[in-house]
Amino acid sequence: MTVDYQSIGLVNSEDMFKKALRGKYAIPGYNFNNMEQLQAIIQACVETKAPVILQVSRGARAYANQTMLTYMAEGAVQMAHELGYDIPIVLHLDHGDSYDLCMSCIDTGFSSVMIDGSHLSFEDNIKLTKKVVDSAHKKNVSVEGELGVLAGIEDEVSAEKSNYTKPEEVEEFVAATGVDSLAISIGTSHGAYKFPPGVEPKLRFDILYEVEKRLPEFPIVLHGASSVLPEYVKIINDYGGDLKKARGVPEDQLRKAADSAVCKINIDTDGRLAMTAMVRKFLAENPDVFDPRGYLKAARAELIAMIKHKNINVLGNAGKA
Numbered sequence: 605m606t607v608d609y610q611s612i613g614l615v616n617s618e619d620m621f622k623k624a625l626r627g628k629y630a631i632p633g634y635n636f637n638n639m640e641q642l643q644a645i646i647q648a649c650v651e652t653k654a655p656v657i658l659q660v661s662r663g664a665r666a667y668a669n670q671t672m673l674t675y676m677a678e679g680a681v682q683m684a685h686e687l688g689y690d691i692p693i694v695l696h697l698d699h700g701d702s703y704d705l706c707m708s709c710i711d712t713g714f715s716s717v718m719i720d721g722s723h724l725s726f727e728d729n730i731k732l733t734k735k736v737v738d739s740a741h742k743k744n745v746s747v748e749g750e751l752g753v754l755a756g757i758e759d760e761v762s763a764e765k766s767n768y769t770k771p772e773e774v775e776e777f778v779a780a781t782g783v784d785s786l787a788i789s790i791g792t793s794h795g796a797y798k799f800p801p802g803v804e805p806k807l808r809f810d811i812l813y814e815v816e817k818r819l820p821e822f823p824i825v826l827h828g829a830s831s832v833l834p835e836y837v838k839i840i841n842d843y844g845g846d847l848k849k850a851r852g853v854p855e856d857q858l859r860k861a862a863d864s865a866v867c868k869i870n871i872d873t874d875g876r877l878a879m880t881a882m883v884r885k886f887l888a889e890n891p892d893v894f895d896p897r898g899y900l901k902a903a904r905a906e907l908i909a910m911i912k913h914k915n916i917n918v919l920g921n922a923g924k925a
């Protein structure tokens with residue numbers, strides 16, 4: 605099946621990023637891999653009139669099924685319409701690791717792709733990223749590149765320690781590749797354990813501002829930006845989980861980043877925590893329930909509340925659609 609993103613009602617990120625830069629807010633990149641997460645994202649973003657980037661990792665695409673995903677994205681656009689407000693929606697590949705994967709996503713309706721060559725040498729990163737950009741731009745698909753490596757371990761993304769982005773490399777990278785946005789490493793990391801106990805959770809705003817100076821009016825992306833909300837960690841731990849040392853990026857630092865050239869902020873872990881907290885709590889309090897709708901409804905409701913909070917109080921994209 606080959607599908608153009610325009611035909612299913614999606615948009616690329618160009619216009620969104622222009623407005624976010626001008627308006628000093630950030631568009632959320634919310635990861636999803638199932639129906640309840642997608643319903644929650646759409647419901648919350650329509651209710652807050654917020655533009656949104658739906659993002660899917662390689663693992664998530666394999667989990668959900670690539671054909672199913674195309675229909676889910678089309679369904680998301682239609683759901684927003686039925687809810688009464690046509691918010692702009694981007695479907696984005698998160699951490700694409702090869703040219704072929706990026707092309708396959710573009711062929712199945714993605715309007716934006718990330719090619720993550722951050723683990724390669726500077727030269728090889730440029731080569732791979734440029735190859736993706738050249739093909740993607742022929743179809744008006746946006747491309748996100750990355751310079752610098754985030755620490756943290758995920759199913760599909762792993763790095764032992766972070767290497768901050770070197771500001772002196774960004775101009776050459778952007779000029780040589782033609783990317784539409786650039787993910788940088790300033791101290792965030794993927795997953796629920798971003799800062800060890802005793803270490804102050806602080807982002808390197810000095811690096812961000814230096815990048816901003818060298819790339820005026822250029823969209824910057826922040827990965828690993830979940831706050832690992834303590835209330836969810838507590839519920840998970842209270843109901844049999846074991847996430848004792850989990851810590852994330854404080855929300856005031858994300859708000860400060862959204863004020864700068866950062867116009868996309870990626871959030872996956874917080875959504876996972878919100879759902880898991882509610883599933884654990886619901887099942888513990890309702891031991892007789894075995895209909896998945898019971899616990900998934902509770903999980904979905906919490907995710908809606910969390911996303912609305914992020915849009916309104918942290919990213920500032922609420923009311924911008």
Ligand code: G3H
Pocket residue numbers: 635661662663664698699758759760761794872873
């Ligand atoms: O940055 C990675 C995202 O959180 C996706 O994670 O590969 O486990 O789907 P995943």
Ligand code: 13P
Pocket residue numbers: 635698699793794795796826827828829830831870871872873874
């Ligand atoms: P978190 O693990 O902090 O939610 O980061 C998600 C991410 O960067 C997806 O690309």
Ligand code: ZN
Pocket residue numbers: 699794827828870
């Ligand atoms: Zn990421």
